[in-house]
Amino acid sequence: MNISVSLTDKNLFYMISFDNTMVDFKKRIEKIWAKVVEKNNIERLIVTGASNIYYLSGTDAASAAILSENGLLLISPRLEYLRAIEETHIGKVVAFVKGDVEVSEYEEIRRGELLDVIKDALAGLEPDRIGLVATSKDFKQKVEEKLGAQVKDATKDFTLVRRQKEDIEIKMMIMASRIAEQALRRAVDMLEPGITEAEVASEIIKFFVRRGHTFSFYPIVAFGEHSAHPHAKPSLKKLREGEFVKIDIGAKYNGYCSDITRTFVFGRASSRQKRLFNAVLRAQRESMNEIKSNIDAVKPYQTAYKILKEEGLAKYFNHGLGHGVGIDIHENPYLTYESKERLLTGDVVTVEPGVYLAGYGGIRIEDMVVVEENGYRLITLFDKEFEI
Amino acid sequence: MNISVSLTDKNLFYMISFDNTMVDFKKRIEKIWAKVVEKNNIERLIVTGASNIYYLSGTDAASAAILSENGLLLISPRLEYLRAIEETHIGKVVAFVKGDVEVSEYEEIRRGELLDVIKDALAGLEPDRIGLVATSKDFKQKVEEKLGAQVKDATKDFTLVRRQKEDIEIKMMIMASRIAEQALRRAVDMLEPGITEAEVASEIIKFFVRRGHTFSFYPIVAFGEHSAHPHAKPSLKKLREGEFVKIDIGAKYNGYCSDITRTFVFGRASSRQKRLFNAVLRAQRESMNEIKSNIDAVKPYQTAYKILKEEGLAKYFNHGLGHGVGIDIHENPYLTYESKERLLTGDVVTVEPGVYLAGYGGIRIEDMVVVEENGYRLITLFDKEFEI
Numbered sequence: 001m002n003i004s005v006s007l008t009d010k011n012l013f014y015m016i017s018f019d020n021t022m023v024d025f026k027k028r029i030e031k032i033w034a035k036v037v038e039k040n041n042i043e044r045l046i047v048t049g050a051s052n053i054y055y056l057s058g059t060d061a062a063s064a065a066i067l068s069e070n071g072l073l074l075i076s077p078r079l080e081y082l083r084a085i086e087e088t089h090i091g092k093v094v095a096f097v098k099g100d101v102e103v104s105e106y107e108e109i110r111r112g113e114l115l116d117v118i119k120d121a122l123a124g125l126e127p128d129r130i131g132l133v134a135t136s137k138d139f140k141q142k143v144e145e146k147l148g149a150q151v152k153d154a155t156k157d158f159t160l161v162r163r164q165k166e167d168i169e170i171k172m173m174i175m176a177s178r179i180a181e182q183a184l185r186r187a188v189d190m191l192e193p194g195i196t197e198a199e200v201a202s203e204i205i206k207f208f209v210r211r212g213h214t215f216s217f218y219p220i221v222a223f224g225e226h227s228a229h230p231h232a233k234p235s236l237k238k239l240r241e242g243e244f245v246k247i248d249i250g251a252k253y254n255g256y257c258s259d260i261t262r263t264f265v266f267g268r269a270s271s272r273q274k275r276l277f278n279a280v281l282r283a284q285r286e287s288m289n290e291i292k293s294n295i296d297a298v299k300p301y302q303t304a305y306k307i308l309k310e311e312g313l314a315k316y317f318n319h320g321l322g323h324g325v326g327i328d329i330h331e332n333p334y335l336t337y338e339s340k341e342r343l344l345t346g347d348v349v350t351v352e353p354g355v356y357l358a359g360y361g362g363i364r365i366e367d368m369v370v371v372e373e374n375g376y377r378l379i380t381l382f383d384k385e386f387e388i
Numbered sequence: 389m390n391i392s393v394s395l396t397d398k399n400l401f402y403m404i405s406f407d408n409t410m411v412d413f414k415k416r417i418e419k420i421w422a423k424v425v426e427k428n429n430i431e432r433l434i435v436t437g438a439s440n441i442y443y444l445s446g447t448d449a450a451s452a453a454i455l456s457e458n459g460l461l462l463i464s465p466r467l468e469y470l471r472a473i474e475e476t477h478i479g480k481v482v483a484f485v486k487g488d489v490e491v492s493e494y495e496e497i498r499r500g501e502l503l504d505v506i507k508d509a510l511a512g513l514e515p516d517r518i519g520l521v522a523t524s525k526d527f528k529q530k531v532e533e534k535l536g537a538q539v540k541d542a543t544k545d546f547t548l549v550r551r552q553k554e555d556i557e558i559k560m561m562i563m564a565s566r567i568a569e570q571a572l573r574r575a576v577d578m579l580e581p582g583i584t585e586a587e588v589a590s591e592i593i594k595f596f597v598r599r600g601h602t603f604s605f606y607p608i609v610a611f612g613e614h615s616a617h618p619h620a621k622p623s624l625k626k627l628r629e630g631e632f633v634k635i636d637i638g639a640k641y642n643g644y645c646s647d648i649t650r651t652f653v654f655g656r657a658s659s660r661q662k663r664l665f666n667a668v669l670r671a672q673r674e675s676m677n678e679i680k681s682n683i684d685a686v687k688p689y690q691t692a693y694k695i696l697k698e699e700g701l702a703k704y705f706n707h708g709l710g711h712g713v714g715i716d717i718h719e720n721p722y723l724t725y726e727s728k729e730r731l732l733t734g735d736v737v738t739v740e741p742g743v744y745l746a747g748y749g750g751i752r753i754e755d756m757v758v759v760e761e762n763g764y765r766l767i768t769l770f771d772k773e774f775e776i
Contacts, residue, residue, distance in 0.1 A: 079618040079707040099725035102703035202598035210590035230467040315490035319467040337487035
């Protein structure tokens with residue numbers, strides 16, 4: 001890896017040099033072959049879900065992909081065909097169309113519905129030699145009705161491979177985080193009495209989009225009592241001195257997400273505001289310190305909860321501690337009271353405790369970390385300043 | 389209705405006066421009661437799907453709603469509870485949480501998963517007195533497993549009510565369209581050699597968001613050969629003289645979507661560009677002229693296809709003619725070769741033929757119309773100029 005990050009000044013305008021190493025899709029497919037196809041003793045793997053297909057090929061313009069020893073076949077809707085062939089790094093693309101309509105010379109068309117094309121691509125195989133990665137039970141049932149037989153569900157194995165990020169994926173998320181942090185710095189710099197949440201949100205989105213990136217999710221910018229909504233929508237509310245400013249944003253860079261939250265006070269913080277901020281900061285620090293490979297994912301949640309309980313604030317901590325991040329903004333693993341699994345080396349997760357007091361305001365502080373053998377590596381570098 | 393639209397100049401900067409009539413949610417629920425609950429001979433209706441819940445209540449912050457003679461119960465995830473109670477115009481909100489965690493004084497909490505709370509709210513009812521509006525088969529199966537019995541699927545009846553727009557909903561979509569048209573005018577005005585697709589897209593989004601609105605879908609801004617992708621993603625490609633400029637955008641106003649596409653040539657159009665543009669324009673005009681209540685939805689598609697076939701372009705028309713628009717950007721009815729249904733008075737649909745020539749460029753022209761008894765009413769007012 002060759003990333004050099006230098007903080008040129010307090011404004012956090014990073015100089016980033018980034019070698020343009022591409023994802024090695026051939027190697028990635030070999031990994032899937034070993035850890036999903038061979039592991040399940042199958043010959044062909046049907047993959048659905050836009051993010052799963054993007055992971056395999058570099059495009060999300062297909063409705064399904066079929067992996068076999070002949071390679072990767074992407075099956076796209078007709079209107080996405082051209083985008084699929086231009087974006088994919090690997091494999092062959094066909095489009096499907098059901099109606100009796102003319103098609104152009106540049107399209108490779110299969111007549112029928114998606115399920116017809118999938119069935120044709122599986123002809124001659126025993127059902128127990130077919131695996132499926134699906135994002136819904138509905139689709140699995142439809143495939144099985146079409147084939148007249150049950151197929152093997154390989155979704156868990158595929159998800160497990162996707163969780164453990166490659167170096168290049170971590171690089172992408174570092175870049176996505178730097179972009180979000182730059183936008184956040186710009187947002188902080190533009191704060192002044194009377195500016196609206198919507199104006200700040202619009203500048204953040206513009207910052208991402210004009211550079212050719214996009215966003216992981218719709219920005220949250222909440223002033224004053226609006227910050228008591230964990231997922232506030234930017235409104236025309238104007239900023240006043242002494243109010244909370246909660247900003248939760250993420251950029252998407254080359255298909256990979258980032259996610260950062262900071263909460264500030266615009267001006268001088270009251271002692272109550274400081275007490276809340278310091279409690280959340282401590283909950284974040286101590287829960288993050290738990291993170292390493294092989295611990296129960298519930299443990300950091302429990303630590304954050306315990307610290308907020310000591311402060312009498314646990315009842316205002318109304319969501320989980322964090323979630324996996326990658327091609328999807330929310331993916332496995334989840335760090336909540338319900339988590340039953342363990343963290344793995346290569347997981348990228350958020351750590352984001354928060355407290356929300358209706359009619360008063362809320363505070364959340366969120367960073368992204370990579371889970372490592374004996375600890376974690378912090379992706380998010382933005383300061384945890386409070387009064388601005 | 390009290391909308392006055394005056395075109396002050398060619399720049400289409402509308403003066404809009406708009407009376408702030410609110411949606412009458414009580415009346416809307418009475419309509420659902422008559423056309424869904426009573427029609428299906430049920431006592432309680434479980435409604436899922438964010439847009440369906442928004443339609444009933446004015447908030448999409450709940451995971452499910454239950455309509456009974458006692459009124460509307462909204463069941464929200466805990467972190468959306470505060471937003472749900474602030475946004476809803478009607479009914480009562482409860483939040484659900486499964487874990488053994490403390491909750492605050494301002495939350496009304498039910499312990500358990502969503503399905504537990506739904507089951508409790510249906511206690512004592514015979515299963516054939518329970519109806520369900522669901523966006524997936526998965527959810528229906530889960531409900532039925534939880535209740536140990538089959539429930540009535542009321543999704544089609546609910547969808548049918550949502551299709552036939554009320555006057556206030558049409559007003560919202562007119563406003564959403566005016567906002568999109570203003571943004572489009574601004575985008576056209578900023579075109580100059582060297583500007584990128586991403587810069588134009590970022591200004592369009594900023595235009596929506598800073599005014600407190602949002603967007604119906606991610607903007608499509610495509611120059612030159614990129615316009616051959618029906619769903620191009622804005623890139624860092626720079627504009628050159630004589631290139632196509634295809635812009636497809638939509639604003640979301642008070643929860644209602646708009647959708648407009650225009651294709652221009654930046655500078656002087658070639659005779660080939662003009663021929664393509666005029667063919668698509670004629671296909672749009674003649675297919676739109678078919679639109680009225682009670683015709684087969686496939687008919688306008690067939691008309692557009694026939695005209696493009698006369699021009700030798702049918703093979704490049706690689707998508708449907710249009711789709712319904714409302715709270716969702718794509719909803720029933722669809723105007724494609726597969727359409728089996730009829731148009732209804734109050735449907736709002738797009739009419740958007742297009743042709744796409746790989747490596748050269750593509751043209752799409754899209755307007756929104758309201759289906760009326762004896763024709764249609766045009767929502768989109770933006771000029772169909774070509775050379776800019």
